[in-house]
Amino acid sequence: MxxxxxxxxxxxxxxxxxxxxxxxxxxxxxxxxxxxxxxxxxxxxxxxxxxxxxxxxxxxxxxxxxxxxxxxxxxxxxxxxxxxxxxxxxxxxxxxxxxxxxxxxxxxxxxxxxxxxxxxxxxxxxxxxxxxxxxxxxxxxxxxxxxxxxxxxxxxxxxxxxxxxxxxxxxxxxxxxxxxxxxxxxxxxxxxxxxxxxxxxxxxxxxxxxxxxxxxxxxxxxxxxxxxxxxxxxxxxxxxxxxxxxxxxxxxxxxxxxxxxxxxxxxxxxAGQPAPGEVVNKSMALIRVSVDLAPTLKSKVQPGDTVFVFARAASGPPMPLAVKRLTVADLPATVELSDKDAMMEQLKLSSFPQIQLVARISRSGVATQGEWVGRGQPIASSTSEPQQLLIDSPEQAQ
Structure with missing residues (x-):
């Protein structure tokens, strides 16, 4: 100790x-x-x-x-x-x-x-x-x-x-x-x-x-x-x-x-007590999200541009809790984000009561830098409802 x-x-x-x-x-x-x-x-x-x-x-x-x-x-x-x-x-x-x-x-x-x-x-x-x-x-x-x-x-x-x-x-x-x-x-x-x-x-x-x-x-x-x-x-x-x-x-x-x-x-x-923000009697958190590109942006991106789809805590550390990597050519696509995709063992989706879903297009292939982005509203990490993300905004406008 x-x-x-x-x-x-x-x-x-x-x-x-x-x-x-x-x-x-x-x-x-x-x-x-x-x-x-x-x-x-x-x-x-x-x-x-x-x-x-x-x-x-x-x-x-x-x-x-x-x-x-x-x-x-x-x-x-x-x-x-x-x-x-x-x-x-x-x-x-x-x-x-x-x-x-x-x-x-x-x-x-x-x-x-x-x-x-x-x-x-x-x-x-x-x-x-x-x-x-x-x-x-x-x-x-x-x-x-x-x-x-x-x-x-x-x-x-x-x-x-x-x-x-x-x-x-x-x-x-x-x-x-x-x-x-x-x-x-x-x-x-x-x-x-x-x-x-x-x-x-x-x-x-x-x-x-x-x-x-x-x-x-x-x-x-x-x-x-x-x-x-x-x-x-x-x-x-x-x-x-x-x-x-x-x-x-x-x-x-x-x-x-x-x-x-x-x-x-x-x-x-x-001690049999739930932690703050913990989902009681929860199993592994799993979020299913469909990602698509706004029609107005299709002429502005390249098929090989990288697309990062990730979830992060709505209130807490800004680093992603789970990430999937695609390309523009893969869109529209449906991906699953779960505790298995955690970037760090101690930072899982189920560790936070609410999360935010984000999809970012990055020509450089760097997850923290991009040209276009779509963000969802905070949702419960325990949700089982399918989610939708539309990439429709310039990154600098967020």
């Missing part, structure tokens, strides 16, 4: 970074803040690269320790003297700070999953201690510095001290305002500090965060984990489906989230 949560948790947090990328382009901050944030980002990026190389077996433990120590020394040199006079609100720097939080949060989750001793052994303690001391002095000198409190909360989490991390995030919220991202991080630190025991305070923080931003990723992921740990599997599925729905289609974390959802479904099935 530890390995499962490690994989799911890390990928959930990485997926959050994709959601913040568009926000980063609009950030304007002072030159000193930019330099400090960039130095920290480069340190975290270098640390992630070293960790990946160590895990892949291309670096020995000694090489990893040496590389980490060198990165820490460079960060200390670059940020020397940058802690004073930084009392501006976190609001201007918040998007970048939240994006930078992900490596630190990963360290926190790693500690949570029972590997704090291994993590501590890998760290260059004198350098980490120096950075911690410098941030602690910065908040003493300027207790209204939201940025210093934020960085301190992150480094406390990396060191496995979730209690101090929660205190630091609380002070960051006091200084910067109740941004939903900070509320989610505060709740997460409290959860770890309480040894995974949910509380009214954590519920209030995540409720407030999701009220301000229904897609706040840290809160959704945390609520899903807490629900799973407390065997509230239906709630865990709901939170993780909401998180998955907002992630980019190409994000590999989507598959890992779906694995977590499937584990929760298995637990519900073992």
């Amino acid at each position: 530890i390995e499962f949560w490690l994989a799911v948790g890390l990928l959930l947090l990485v997926g959050t970074a994709f959601l913040l990328i568009p926000v980063l382009h609009g950030r304007r901050a002072q030159a000193e803040e930019d330099r400090t944030a960039l130095n920290v980002a480069l340190y975290q990026e270098r640390l992630a690269e070293l960790t990946a190389q160590r895990d892949a077996g291309t670096l020995t433990v000694e090489q990893f320790d040496a590389g980490q120590a060198e990165a820490a020394r460079e960060l200390l040199a670059d940020t020397e003297g940058a802690g004073n006079g930084r009392g501006r609100l976190l609001g201007k720097a918040l998007p970048l700070l939240i994006a930078l939080a992900l490596p630190g949060l990963t360290f926190g989750l790693y500690w949570h999953w029972g590997a704090s001793q291994d993590l501590a052994a890998m760290q260059d303690r004198p350098s980490i201690d120096q950075m911690t001391a410098r941030l602690e002095q910065a908040v003493k000198d300027n207790p209204d510095s939201a940025e210093a409190w934020y960085y301190l909360g992150r480094i406390y989490m990396g060191n496995g001290d979730a209690g101090k991390s929660a205190m630091a995030y609380e002070q960051a919220v006091r200084a910067a305002g109740r941004a939903p991202e900070l509320l989610g991080l505060w709740a997460q630190a409290l959860y770890f500090a309480a040894d995974k025991q949910w509380s009214a305070q954590m519920q209030a923080l995540t409720d407030e965060a999701l009220k301000a931003d229904p897609n706040e990723a840290t809160s959704l992921g945390l609520l899903g984990i807490a629900a799973f740990e407390e065997e509230r599997f239906a709630e865990a599925i709901d939170y993780w489906q909401r998180l998955s729905a907002q992630m980019p289609a190409e994000d590999p974390a989507r598959a890992s989230i779906q694995v977590g959802i499937e584990r929760a479904r298995e637990q519900l099935q073992a």
Whole structure:
């Protein structure tokens, strides 16, 4: 179970970074803040690269320790003297700070999953201690510095001290305002500090965060984990489906989230309970659909043009759940889409209550790119009625 949560948790947090990328382009901050944030980002990026190389077996433990120590020394040199006079609100720097939080949060989750001793052994303690001391002095000198409190909360989490991390995030919220991202991080630190025991305070923080931003990723992921740990599997599925729905289609974390959802479904099935959106007592889902081309388009396509007929979730991940490939010369045609055609074992037609049928003509033969398309209205995945699809619209008009 530890390995499962490690994989799911890390990928959930990485997926959050994709959601913040568009926000980063609009950030304007002072030159000193930019330099400090960039130095920290480069340190975290270098640390992630070293960790990946160590895990892949291309670096020995000694090489990893040496590389980490060198990165820490460079960060200390670059940020020397940058802690004073930084009392501006976190609001201007918040998007970048939240994006930078992900490596630190990963360290926190790693500690949570029972590997704090291994993590501590890998760290260059004198350098980490120096950075911690410098941030602690910065908040003493300027207790209204939201940025210093934020960085301190992150480094406390990396060191496995979730209690101090929660205190630091609380002070960051006091200084910067109740941004939903900070509320989610505060709740997460409290959860770890309480040894995974949910509380009214954590519920209030995540409720407030999701009220301000229904897609706040840290809160959704945390609520899903807490629900799973407390065997509230239906709630865990709901939170993780909401998180998955907002992630980019190409994000590999989507598959890992779906694995977590499937584990929760298995637990519900073992208890004789239906999962959210599940068709009770269902057999394999099978949809029969007839596909044809609008008369006005017959002169605009070639017989060899590829036709993709697929079904995808009406509300959920945008990738196809089942696909059949034809050519224009085959039209009109009737095809069957079923669980047997699933592109991924954990993403089947029967896993979703409603689906949408789509037929696309692609001269390039690429399923995600086409010239003409036909789309149906959402239907139940359990339907047995034959469906009709007419390819009649330019793709760009959809």
